[in-house]
Amino acid sequence: MMLPTHALIGLALALPVSVIAPEFADIALTAGLLGGILPDLDMYVGHRKTLHYPVYYSALALVAAPVAVLVPTAAMVAATFLLLGAAVHSVMDVFGGGLELRPWEATSSRAVYDHHRGRWLAPRRWIRYDGAPEDLLLSAVIAVPLLLALDGVLRAIVAAAVVVAVVYTAVRRLLPTIAEVVITGYLVRTLPDRLLAVLPARYGLERGK
Ligand SMILES: [Zn+2]
Known part of the structure; x- marks a missing residue:
């Protein structure tokens, strides 16, 4: 799923x-947001591995939640929803798509x-890929109760996330082509090899494109 969907789910x-x-x-x-x-801060450094821990975040959230109920301090509430958001x-x-470009x-x-x-x-592809129409639909459905319930900065963040989701969905299928043009047409000629080596494999540089 795309980042706006994850952000909205964390809030929800x-x-x-x-x-x-x-x-x-x-x-x-x-903290939920x-x-x-x-997890997606690992986008360019071992994406969906470096900061994605489906088992460990979930286990820690299961430990933190009852503690937060018994000892409801701001720190425990924050830790619980940070872990819960990252786990979910x-x-x-x-249930989304795979890691290919x-x-x-x-x-x-x-x-x-x-x-x-x-x-x-393995990807289950219930939502076929990040930025798919069904991903946008999911974002929109989750945004409705959030827009109704929240106010101030958080409400503005929800509205901004929906705008980003709409734009991202609109251009999603163009992004790989744009990335390839930028990387193979420009970066390959200008960046030193050691910087190119850290670009994610999905951009196809290992195939010499
Ligand atoms: Zn992710």
Whole structure:
């Protein structure tokens, strides 16, 4: 799933806190948002492996949640929703597309790395690829209760995420071509080899393109 979808889901996970314990709503929502975003900070450094931990985030969230209920401090609430957001993100990526440059071609057998078992989990493709129309639909559906319930900065973040989601979905299928033109037509000629070596393999440089 695309980053706006993950960010909105992270927020939505924390939404019940605004009813159950409104004094912790802001901290829970902020932590949920950051947790939803966190795994994708590995976009260019071992994507869906370096910061995606479907098993370990989930296990830690399961430990943190009851502690946060018993000892409801701001730190425990924040830790719980950070872990929960990151866990749900990492697990949900399994139900999206693979790691190939054009994930709609469905050629990759790698969705998310499972550090616990030491192997890649295969993409289920319930949402065929990040930025697919059904991904946008998911974002829109989740955004509705958030827009109704939130206000201030968080509401603005939700609205911005929806705008980004619409634009990303509109241009998603053009991005691989743009990336290839930029990388093979420009960066290959200008960047030193050691910098090119760190570009993700999905850009096809290992095939000498
Ligand atoms: Zn991800």
